[in-house]
Amino acid sequence: MLELVRRTSVEIPDDVQKVILAGLEREKKGTIAESAMKIIDRNIQMAREKSQPICQDTGSILFYVECPVGFDQITFKEAARDAVREATKKGYLRQNSVDSITGRNDGTNVGPGSPTIHFHQHRSSEVFVRLMLKGGGCENVGAQYSLPNEKLKADRDLKGCRRAILDAVLQAQGKGCGPGVLGVCIGGDRATGYEHSKMQLLRKLDDRNVNPDLDGLEQEILQTANELGIGPMGFGGKTTLLGVKICAVNRVPASYFVSVSYMCWAFRRQGVTLNAEGEISTWLY
Amino acid sequence: MVRLNRHTAGKIEQITMKELSFPFTEEKIRALKVGDEVLISGTVFTGRDAVHKYLHEGGELPSGVTLRDGIIYHCGPVMMKQDDGSWKCTAAGPTTSIREEPYQWQIIRDFGVRAVIGKGGMGERTLAACKEHGCVYLHGIGGAAQVLAECVKKVRNVYFLEKFGSPEAIWELDVADFPAIVTIDAHGNSLHKEVFARSEDELAKRL
Numbered sequence: 001m002l003e004l005v006r007r008t009s010v011e012i013p014d015d016v017q018k019v020i021l022a023g024l025e026r027e028k029k030g031t032i033a034e035s036a037m038k039i040i041d042r043n044i045q046m047a048r049e050k051s052q053p054i055c056q057d058t059g060s061i062l063f064y065v066e067c068p069v070g071f072d073q074i075t076f077k078e079a080a081r082d083a084v085r086e087a088t089k090k091g092y093l094r095q096n097s098v099d100s101i102t103g104r105n106d107g108t109n110v111g112p113g114s115p116t117i118h119f120h121q122h123r124s125s126e127v128f129v130r131l132m133l134k135g136g137g138c139e140n141v142g143a144q145y146s147l148p149n150e151k152l153k154a155d156r157d158l159k160g161c162r163r164a165i166l167d168a169v170l171q172a173q174g175k176g177c178g179p180g181v182l183g184v185c186i187g188g189d190r191a192t193g194y195e196h197s198k199m200q201l202l203r204k205l206d207d208r209n210v211n212p213d214l215d216g217l218e219q220e221i222l223q224t225a226n227e228l229g230i231g232p233m234g235f236g237g238k239t240t241l242l243g244v245k246i247c248a249v250n251r252v253p254a255s256y257f258v259s260v261s262y263m264c265w266a267f268r269r270q271g272v273t274l275n276a277e278g279e280i281s282t283w284l285y
Numbered sequence: 286m287v288r289l290n291r292h293t294a295g296k297i298e299q300i301t302m303k304e305l306s307f308p309f310t311e312e313k314i315r316a317l318k319v320g321d322e323v324l325i326s327g328t329v330f331t332g333r334d335a336v337h338k339y340l341h342e343g344g345e346l347p348s349g350v351t352l353r354d355g356i357i358y359h360c361g362p363v364m365m366k367q368d369d370g371s372w373k374c375t376a377a378g379p380t381t382s383i384r385e386e387p388y389q390w391q392i393i394r395d396f397g398v399r400a401v402i403g404k405g406g407m408g409e410r411t412l413a414a415c416k417e418h419g420c421v422y423l424h425g426i427g428g429a430a431q432v433l434a435e436c437v438k439k440v441r442n443v444y445f446l447e448k449f450g451s452p453e454a455i456w457e458l459d460v461a462d463f464p465a466i467v468t469i470d471a472h473g474n475s476l477h478k479e480v481f482a483r484s485e486d487e488l489a490k491r492l
């Protein structure tokens with residue numbers, strides 16, 4: 001488990017790195033956008049080589065566990081907390097968890113809500129453990145829209161969703177350490193909308209949505225966003241987004257939410273399958 | 286493991302970079318323009334949310350911290366204590382600056398700060414204070430914690446470690462060739478405003 005935390009913090013998954021590299025190639029030579037992408041690229045290499053955090057904000061610690069019926073969640077939780085404590089001692093994670101009322105930071109990263117662990121049961125006997133470290137800067141530029149939105153002229157249809165999502169890109173500019181990836185959920189309530197939008201970030205960047213409407217929307221928004229000239233860090237340039245992932249869940253007739261989670265270029269997610277002994281058998285990304 | 290980026294390994298091209306070294310005089314600062322790439326060398330002090338709020342509320346700087354003609358860096362680094370009691374900086378990228386917008390103008394004015402390093406840009410009040418008092422906003426590469434930690438040559442001291450915790454403490458750092466982009470200059474220009482306006486127009490065409 002410690003190795004999962006370490007690797008998540010110090011290595012960018014291959015699917016993300018590929019797209020970052022494509023972005024670097026695309027930027028005009030001699031621009032500050034190119035310069036930013038070069039530093040990003042070099043940072044990725046250095047973090048891996050030195051086994052140190054890609055970004056100093058090692059983020060909210062979010063585990064997603066798919067497990068068989070009968071899986072011992074309590075023991076897992078304890079193991080996850082121990083791994084987080086240990087990873088913090090070793091400097092793979094920053095002392096990053098603060099008491100919201102007193103402002104105290106006990107330096108362990110373990111406390112109410114940290115780490116957060118989502119369990120999902122499935123019929124298979126395998127255990128999948130995915131980990132995402134979600135930075136604060138990009139989390140702060142996430143947005144939730146309630147449609148219709150008159151100001152954006154966004155109605156309750158896919159066109160309206162497109163307007164809302166592109167508004168989120170415009171408002172975010174480079175503030176969430178762009179180029180970023182959007183995880184979007186259409187529908188749900190205020191809580192589940194954001195939850196599902198984050199889970200979209202578990203998808204590989206090169207996968208395609210099985211729903212043709214959403215697939216079209218993903219491709220179109222990615223292209224349009226990259227034509228806006230926001231660029232890496234908001235310096236201007238061609239690479240504003242690295243990917244867009246959208247899902248839809250049912251809503252109640254009265255609500256129509258579009259929830260957008262923004263993930264920075266320092267996209268830290270990893271995953272493993274565990275064998276019966278609880279050891280890592282394969283890496284998922 | 287695919288190594289996709291080998292061909293870009295090595296030194297970042299520094300042809301267009303301007304050096305910005307200690308002492309950070311008003312003259313040097315006023316010579317900078319939006320879009321310039323700079324390599325910063327000298328002493329910088331980290332300060333983020335807790336420090337800004339504290340100074341805004343009338344708190345005093347601990348002795349040893351001088352911001353006059355100095356640089357404040359919005360950063361909460363990862364620091365590891367070494368066996369000999371010294372500190373090693375293992376990750377040190379910029380944090381989002383806009384949270385300090387309510388306080389920054391006043392701190393530039395009252396403490397004579399010449400440059401603020403951060404990410405994401407700042408707003409109108411900081412822009413006005415930069416123009417009036419001769420200060421610039423330098424945009425570091427957000428998330429580039431390793432590249433930037435390597436520019437930290439020495440951790441000279443730490444203040445308010447107990448009071449605010451490690452990420453929020455004031456760390457006194459010696460940096461060399463720390464890369465950043467001037468996105469707010471001392472002449473009233475802001476790259477953030479320009480890019481926002483341009484992207485807003487482009488989006489309007491595509492809706």
Ligand code: SF4
Nearest residue numbers: 055135137177264428
């Ligand atoms: S937004 Fe991401 S890259 Fe930027 S500082 Fe936060 S965690 Fe790091």
